[in-house]
Amino acid sequence: MSKYIVNSSEEQQEMLDELGCASFAELFRKAGVLGAPQLSIPEGVTEFEAYRDMAALAAENHVFKHVFRGAGSYKHFIPSAVKNIVSRNEFVTAYTPYQAEVSQGILQGIFEYQSMMCELTGMDVSNASVYDGGTAAAEAVMMCVDRKHHKILLSRGINPEYRKVVHTYHQFSDSIEIEEFGTDFEVDSNTAGVFVQYPDFFGNIPDLVKIKEKAGDAKLVVIANPTALGLLEAPGKLGADIVVGEGQQLGMPMSFGGPYLGFMCAKEKLVRQLPGRIVGQTVDKDGKTCYTLTLQAREQHIRREKASSSICSNEALCAFTAAVYLAAVGPKGLYDVADTSFQLAHYLADRLNEIGLSVVNKGEFFNEFVTECPIDSKELMKHLYEKDILGGLLLSNNRILWCATEVNTKEEIDWLVDVIREVL
Amino acid sequence: MSVIFELSKANRRCAVFPDRGVHQYKLSDGHVRKNLELPEVAEVDLVRHYMGLSRKAFGVDNGFYPLGSCTMKYNPKINEEVAALEGFNEIHPLQPASTVKGALKALKQLQDALCDLTGMDAMTLKPAAGAHGEFTGMQIIRKYFVSNGMPERNEVIIPDSAHGTNPASAAMNGLKVVAVKSNENGGVDLESLQAAVGEHTAALMLTNPNTLGLFDENIQEITRIVHEAGGLCYYDGANLNAVMGLVRPGDIGFDVIHLNLHKTFATPHGGGGPGSGPVGCKSFLAKHLPEPVIGENGFENSEDSIGSVRSFYCNFLVCMKALTYIKVMGADGLKLASENAVLNANYLLHKIKDIYDVSYDRVCMHEFVLSLQRLKDETGVSAKDVAKALLDFEIHPPTMYFPLIVHEALMFEPTETESRETLDRCAEVLRHLHGLAYSDPEYFKGVPHSTVVSQCDEVRAARNPVLRYEKDTEASA
Ligand SMILES: Cc1ncc(COP(=O)(O)O)c(C=O)c1O
Numbered sequence: 001m002s003k004y005i006v007n008s009s010e011e012q013q014e015m016l017d018e019l020g021c022a023s024f025a026e027l028f029r030k031a032g033v034l035g036a037p038q039l040s041i042p043e044g045v046t047e048f049e050a051y052r053d054m055a056a057l058a059a060e061n062h063v064f065k066h067v068f069r070g071a072g073s074y075k076h077f078i079p080s081a082v083k084n085i086v087s088r089n090e091f092v093t094a095y096t097p098y099q100a101e102v103s104q105g106i107l108q109g110i111f112e113y114q115s116m117m118c119e120l121t122g123m124d125v126s127n128a129s130v131y132d133g134g135t136a137a138a139e140a141v142m143m144c145v146d147r148k149h150h151k152i153l154l155s156r157g158i159n160p161e162y163r164k165v166v167h168t169y170h171q172f173s174d175s176i177e178i179e180e181f182g183t184d185f186e187v188d189s190n191t192a193g194v195f196v197q198y199p200d201f202f203g204n205i206p207d208l209v210k211i212k213e214k215a216g217d218a219k220l221v222v223i224a225n226p227t228a229l230g231l232l233e234a235p236g237k238l239g240a241d242i243v244v245g246e247g248q249q250l251g252m253p254m255s256f257g258g259p260y261l262g263f264m265c266a267k268e269k270l271v272r273q274l275p276g277r278i279v280g281q282t283v284d285k286d287g288k289t290c291y292t293l294t295l296q297a298r299e300q301h302i303r304r305e306k307a308s309s310s311i312c313s314n315e316a317l318c319a320f321t322a323a324v325y326l327a328a329v330g331p332k333g334l335y336d337v338a339d340t341s342f343q344l345a346h347y348l349a350d351r352l353n354e355i356g357l358s359v360v361n362k363g364e365f366f367n368e369f370v371t372e373c374p375i376d377s378k379e380l381m382k383h384l385y386e387k388d389i390l391g392g393l394l395l396s397n398n399r400i401l402w403c404a405t406e407v408n409t410k411e412e413i414d415w416l417v418d419v420i421r422e423v424l
Numbered sequence: 425m426s427v428i429f430e431l432s433k434a435n436r437r438c439a440v441f442p443d444r445g446v447h448q449y450k451l452s453d454g455h456v457r458k459n460l461e462l463p464e465v466a467e468v469d470l471v472r473h474y475m476g477l478s479r480k481a482f483g484v485d486n487g488f489y490p491l492g493s494c495t496m497k498y499n500p501k502i503n504e505e506v507a508a509l510e511g512f513n514e515i516h517p518l519q520p521a522s523t524v525k526g527a528l529k530a531l532k533q534l535q536d537a538l539c540d541l542t543g544m545d546a547m548t549l550k551p552a553a554g555a556h557g558e559f560t561g562m563q564i565i566r567k568y569f570v571s572n573g574m575p576e577r578n579e580v581i582i583p584d585s586a587h588g589t590n591p592a593s594a595a596m597n598g599l600k601v602v603a604v605k606s607n608e609n610g611g612v613d614l615e616s617l618q619a620a621v622g623e624h625t626a627a628l629m630l631t632n633p634n635t636l637g638l639f640d641e642n643i644q645e646i647t648r649i650v651h652e653a654g655g656l657c658y659y660d661g662a663n664l665n666a667v668m669g670l671v672r673p674g675d676i677g678f679d680v681i682h683l684n685l686h687k688t689f690a691t692p693h694g695g696g697g698p699g700s701g702p703v704g705c706k707s708f709l710a711k712h713l714p715e716p717v718i719g720e721n722g723f724e725n726s727e728d729s730i731g732s733v734r735s736f737y738c739n740f741l742v743c744m745k746a747l748t749y750i751k752v753m754g755a756d757g758l759k760l761a762s763e764n765a766v767l768n769a770n771y772l773l774h775k776i777k778d779i780y781d782v783s784y785d786r787v788c789m790h791e792f793v794l795s796l797q798r799l800k801d802e803t804g805v806s807a808k809d810v811a812k813a814l815l816d817f818e819i820h821p822p823t824m825y826f827p828l829i830v831h832e833a834l835m836f837e838p839t840e841t842e843s844r845e846t847l848d849r850c851a852e853v854l855r856h857l858h859g860l861a862y863s864d865p866e867y868f869k870g871v872p873h874s875t876v877v878s879q880c881d882e883v884r885a886a887r888n889p890v891l892r893y894e895k896d897t898e899a900s901a
Contacts, residue, residue: 003752003753003757003760003761004497004498004500004690004761004840004841005760005761005764005840005841006841006842006843006844006846007764007843007844011844012763012764012767015767015768015771015844016767018771018774019767019770019771019774024763024766024767027763027766027767027770027787028670028763028766030787031638031639031766031786031787031788031789032638032639032640032641032786032787033639033667033670033671033789036669036670036671036759037543037669037670037671037672037675039540039541039669039755039758039759040540040755041537041540041541041750041754041755041758042754042755043754043755043756043757044751044752044753044754044755044756044757045751045752045754046752047500047502047752049751050502050506050748050751050752051502051505051506051748053751054506054509054530054744054747054748054751055506055509055511056526057511057526057527057529057530058506058509058510058511058512058526059511059526060511060525060526060527060529061511061512061515061523061524061525061526061527062515062519062523062524063510063511063514063515064516064519064523067516069516069518069519071518072517072518072735072736073516073517073518073736075514075516077439077441079438079439081438081439081467081470081471084471085470085471085474087504088474088475088478088481089483089485089486090478090479090481090482090483090485090486091477091478091481091483091694091695092483092485092499092504092692092694092695093483093484093485093486093499093692093693094481094482094483094484094693094694094695095489095491095494095496095693095695095696096693096695096696096697097695097696098491099482099811099812099815099820099821100877100880101812101815101872101875101876101877101878101879101880102480102481102482102815102820102875103480103481103482103695104425104477104480104481104876104877105476105477105478105479105480105481106477106481106695106696108425108427108477108480109474109477109695110695110696111427111891111892111893112427112428112429112893114891114892115427115429115892115893116462116463118892119460119461119462120460120462124892125891125892126891126892128696129697131552131553131556131734132552132734132735132736133735134732134734134735135552135556135733135734159735161732161735161736162735164731164732165731165732165733165734165735167731168563168714168730168731168732168733169596169733171563171730171731172563172566172570172597172598172599173598174598205451205455229457229460230457230460231451231456231457232451232455232456232457233454233455233456233457233458234457234460246735253513253514254513254514254515254516254517255512255513255514255515255740255741256512256515256516256517256524256527256736256737256740257517257735257736257737257738257740258517258552258698258734258736258737258738258739258740258741258742259552259697259698259739259740259741259742260735260736271889271891277696278889278891279891280885280886280889280890280891281885281890281891282880282881282882282884282885282890283880283881283884284877284878284879284880284881285870285878285879285881286878288877290877290880291880292880292882292885294882294885294886294889294891295886295889296886297886299588300555300588300589300591300592301587301588301589301826302588303588303592304588304591304592304601305591305592305594305595305601306595307588307592307595308596309592309596310555310556310558310559310588310589310592310593310596311553311555311556312553312554312555312587312588312589313553313554313555313686313693313696313697313698313699314553314696314697315552315694315696315697315698316694316695316696316697316698317694317695317696317697317698318694318697318698320694320695323428324470324474326462326463327428327438327462327463327465327470327473328438328439328467328470329438329439329441329462330436330437330438330439330462330463330464330465331460331461331462331464332435332437332464333437333438333439333440333441334460334462335460336440336441337441340441340442340443340444340446342449342451343444343446343447343448343449344444344446346446346449347446347449364451364452364455381520385520385523390516390519393518406441406442406444408444409444410444410445410446
């Protein structure tokens, strides 16, 4: 038997007999199901064979030794303790913590996650996660709009992947209008929110204080890179009303795009607009501190079609991972990760500038930046791939978005520059 | 137990990062962060803290978890090992397609298998969970009608037994929800459905087997009524575990479907996620699937796509786990899983239905719903009391108070990966509790008795929300 089915065929038959059914066919007939389709999926194989098959597929992917590409997915070092802790089966194989009595571990872990994300972003409240950075931005739109304010201004400095999601999410709304802006924007009495990315897609660090001044009464929504917040001032200190973003950087591998972690934090007054699960601290019948899912009156299972979001399952284990990662690296470690990424990116920018890939960014940047390329950048990339280097992301024929993190080294950058020189 | 912030001592460290020898660059003062209060702990204390938390969590690996509608089957360990392969973990989502051939092939294999199982023509793996799949499916349907000049088709018919995500996902796309009643057999009431459909109907959104665990015998009639009125049929695949290899939604009139890989396909639920909610559809809707789709030649975009519902492609590692599961199970194993899921549910029901009231007394599919209204009327012991009492027997409670149309509902879904002994014991415990309700209802006042905390004050949690740790306030203030 196996196939993870416990009862032997004989036991199954005995159980069927007890139900007064001669066979599965009879059981299903009584349940109202007739006939069975012919499937073309092959018969099952042993775990040994399935593993070999999957490992062969994995081996058909190329793991680049040298990575200088970010653009929303980042290669960072993940401490072994983090991977070990989050693979505990008590966490991995649990459902959403509906039953608080046997879920205190998960609930407290998420409470700690919420606390750390609030600290990191400078916000008062956090939810327990949404699907990813793009959907976090899309959900934040719903937190801004109300009967009188339905216009959202999206900076073109926001990752195009996220902008696409925001547009898609709200394309069938009767009232929400989404406009993009380049360097400057104007709010009017309909403007509900101004969305910027910090640092932006091109690495630039926007002046949030100035943007907040211009935004006036419209909410300032900051899509933040949580790693950068180890070094950069918290958006909450600079006027943000809502801070959301992608949390993959906090302990999750790049893994071809998922699972990742959408985080959402806000000022206290917006707590009832936050979508998704939220964990709160309370006491039990004996007065003991405990944790439970709370403020559920916002959610789909209670509000049904009146809920602002339909999210049910989220990315709980990823949120848990982020919390373990933040505790493992601590404030100094997160600073080191951010500062080393910042330093190496600037070193890379200087070296590229030297050899004629001029840096386009005008102001200060974090760990990503854009260069002009004097030759066809596709050719350059091909050359780099041959040397096992995943170069920056091509933005156009002659523009490249580069990234460095703490996993890179100075020597690696020097060598990269030599390799580029070969084709200039 | 302390929150991790309370363990913090200045200058304790766990992870330490290498010095790369570049320090000369300076950020202007205005940008530099002044203060960051994350915990500072040593590795051993970090590990012990989380081991402490793990002892206060309960997963399928800890015990029986008959949580209805959630398909808490055993999660095979091989799937975790596969998902940890470097060739899956260390690839960037924006790598050139020629360097991720294995990933694309694997995703294509998964899509094809899911199409085959559901009778659909095309599939996207993008959505991150069931509700996200519903949202995507509703977008596809809305896009279809808008681009065919029928924007007035803006109503979605949803039975009153549906999961809350269904109406919420429809409403998020500007669709109006029209509720239809269930009939005396727990199925869709055909007269109400006939009355509800019309020129505004965009779709019917249906779970089948429904949330009562019953297969709707009129299913072909139902989809015919909707199609005749010009609407489409959406299938919430939360309950696919009952019908793999037995019924293909695409064969009985459904046009769009979402699946929950974290239910039916044995990927772990992670205490709330990550999941994966692939959406399948018939060929006439395929061009509206979210971009990009994985075709014969890797990623492809369609001008008629709804757009993008998330960054990048999918919860890739979850998809790799599900694919591994499908390979091991095969067509034969998946069918056997559904057969045993249905057998186990009926077996458990059979062992208790002489004393508990079942909401609709029929042969059920993979789950069933009890109504404890009579028990409550006669003893004062509620569905919640019985559910909480199960915790003292190391059985995870069933889903409580869902579906909304059943009073004092308890929804049991044992799944195929449980033994007869486990079901027998659960039945015994339920019988024991039923007896207690009559002989000693006071017993339930303090349930659960054995857990680390009991009866969390939810009213207080909501009235006076404490949603984060704050240094200065007493943790248990
Ligand atoms: C019937 C039904 N539909 C939809 C969902 C939503 O799925 P998810 O939690 O993956 O978003 C659930 C989840 O419990 C469900 O039971």
